[in-house]
Amino acid sequence: MNMMQLETELSGLLQRVExxxxxxxxxxxxxxxxxxxxxxxxxxxxxxGSEFAPRKPQFRAKKGKIRRQMFSKLRASKWLKVEATTNGAAVAFVGQVERIARVHQYGLRDRVSRRSRRETQYPARELLGFAAADIEVVRDQILTHLSN
Structure with missing residues (x-):
């Protein structure tokens, strides 16, 4: 089941809700x-369900590996906001990290750091998107709400 099927299936019921x-x-x-x-x-x-493209090898002055996962700060609720209206809901990145998320979501070119002149091509890593389990979560939330 995809989102369009879910919407047509439950739209009549949702229109009756205040x-x-x-x-x-x-x-x-x-x-x-x-x-x-x-x-x-x-x-x-x-x-x-596929894994993100791995991080490129780092040429660093310091020895040792990078211990932090990619996007560990982006996934914080501070930057990943929810917006709800009577007609829908949205989950989106806000503020200064929106540009970073867009570059990685679509695999665009961007500067490595603010001061750098060098641009690099980032591989596409879909940060936001619907998985099959997400559609089931939406359906379960709606049915639970309507049954109460």
């Missing part, structure tokens, strides 16, 4: 989706 209750439902769905996106980013997985 706007305030729809907004609350949208907020709950967005929070659940944010949690699943954060978990997927923590596990370094694309929505289709």
């Amino acid at each position: 706007p305030a209750a729809r907004r609350a439902l949208a907020r709950d769905i967005a929070k659940a989706l944010r949690a699943s996106q954060q978990q997927r980013i923590r596990d370094q997985l694309n929505p289709d």
